[in-house]
Amino acid sequence: MGIETQRENDGQTLVMSIQGFFDFSLHKDFRQAYKGVEGVRRYVIDLSQTEYMDSSALGMLLLLRESASDQGAEVALRNCSREVRKILEIANFQRLFTIEE
Template sequence: MVESRFDKQTECLTIKIRGRFDYSCHKSFKDAFTTLEMAKSYEVDLAEVTYLDSSALGMLLLLRDHVGGEKATISLTKANDAVIDILKIANFHRLFDITG
């Protein structure tokens, strides 16, 4: 399940993912960042992610490309150790700010 919230004061779009982060989330994840105006920063809240696969990694790259590539400010937050390990194996720590 994917939820999004835009904070007008900070101009940050938070995308919260619950459960499995896989291809079944593709449409709702993409809608979360394409239906709103561009934000200054983006947070992907991974606190409740129980599973992450290669399609999830691809979706994160789509988000990054959509919001400006290297110029984008995207944080992957509240990830558990298993999710952080997957992100690091994929070298995503070089593309995103990742916090546990």
């Protein structure tokens, strides 16, 4: 459980896969996964293995978005389960992030 990262598109895309519960317990690992990473134009958060997310996860995504926009990068959310998509829609995150199938 936790976070796995990998690079795509010649290193310009950083994919962060969240396994299990996306909550405050992942705060430090989530931040370390993207802080200080060079040359990234796009961050993709893969939520295909995310069972649950809470409000602290939403806050972490907003912090990532802020950090990414400072670098001129974008953030996309990918492979959301129905439950996770519902949480994102309630929070109106489709207005702030690209949500991919």
